Amino acid sequence: CDRCLKRLSLLSGPLCPRCGQPQPSDMLCPSCASRHSDITAIRSVFRFDGVIRRAIIELKYHNLRAISPTLSASLAERLRDEAFVPDLIVPVPLHPIRLRRRGYNQAALLARELGRLQGIGVSECALTRIRAGDSQVRTRNAAARRQNVAGAFACRDTIVSGKRILVVDDVCTTGATLEACASALRNAGATEVWGFTLAREV
Numbered sequence: 001c002d003r004c005l006k007r008l009s010l011l012s013g014p015l016c017p018r019c020g021q022p023q024p025s026d027m028l029c030p031s032c033a034s035r036h037s038d039i040t041a042i043r044s045v046f047r048f049d050g051v052i053r054r055a056i057i058e059l060k061y062h063n064l065r066a067i068s069p070t071l072s073a074s075l076a077e078r079l080r081d082e083a084f085v086p087d088l089i090v091p092v093p094l095h096p097i098r099l100r101r102r103g104y105n106q107a108a109l110l111a112r113e114l115g116r117l118q119g120i121g122v123s124e125c126a127l128t129r130i131r132a133g134d135s136q137v138r139t140r141n142a143a144a145r146r147q148n149v150a151g152a153f154a155c156r157d158t159i160v161s162g163k164r165i166l167v168v169d170d171v172c173t174t175g176a177t178l179e180a181c182a183s184a185l186r187n188a189g190a191t192e193v194w195g196f197t198l199a200r201e202v
Helices: 050-061 065-080 096-102 106-118 142-149 176-187
Strands: 041-047 088-091 164-172 192-200
Touching: 041 065, 050 065, 050 106, 050 164, 050 192, 065 106, 065 192, 088 106, 106 164, 142 176, 164 176, 176 192
Parallel strands: 041 192, 088 164, 164 192
Antiparallel strands: none
16 A cells, blocks of 8 residues: 555665675675676665565465565566666576465566566576575575575576576575576576565665
8 A cells, every 4th residue: 555655665775786785885795796696786676674574475475466566566666767678587486396385486476567567578487496495584694595595596498598687586685596596597598687676685
C-alpha cells in the first residue's frame, strides 16, 4: 500500500561500483579491489530492513506471490536509472530439491515481471543450480559464502553467448551467489553480467 511504500529505505550512494556496498566514496571497496570477479556490477533498490524485509519474507517463505508485481515495479524503476541495458534477464535458480519443496522460485517471479515491464526477454533455463550447498542464510562470512556457492551453477544454454545479462534475485548479502552465477554465464560467452536485487543487507 502507499503507506508501506513511503516507509521503504532506498539504498543510496556512494556505492562500490562493483559490489554495490555503501561506502564513503565511489571507488572500489577494499574487498573488490583485492580480488577478481566475473560480475560487472551489483545494484539493489532497498536496504534489507523494516517493511521490505517483511515483504520479501512473505514472498519467499509464506507463498505471497501476489506481491511480486509491486516489488518488480520498484526493480523496473531502479533499472531505468542505470546506464546498463540488458539483452536478457536471468533469475538466480533454486536447486531442484528446494524448488520442489517451495513450489516456486521467488527470483523467477520477480524476473518475469521485470521483463514484462521493461520489454526484455527472460530465460529461466539459462542457469541451473547443480549443487545444493548449505543455505547462504546460515553461512556467516563472505569467504565462506563464496566457497559455499563455488561451482554451484552451470550455464549450458547458448542463448547467453554474446549478450549482456541481468541476473535477478531477492536479496544480496555479500554478492557471492550473484558472482557465482556471473562466472557460469561468462564461461558460456556472456559479454557482461550485472546482478540486480530488491534489497541488500548493509
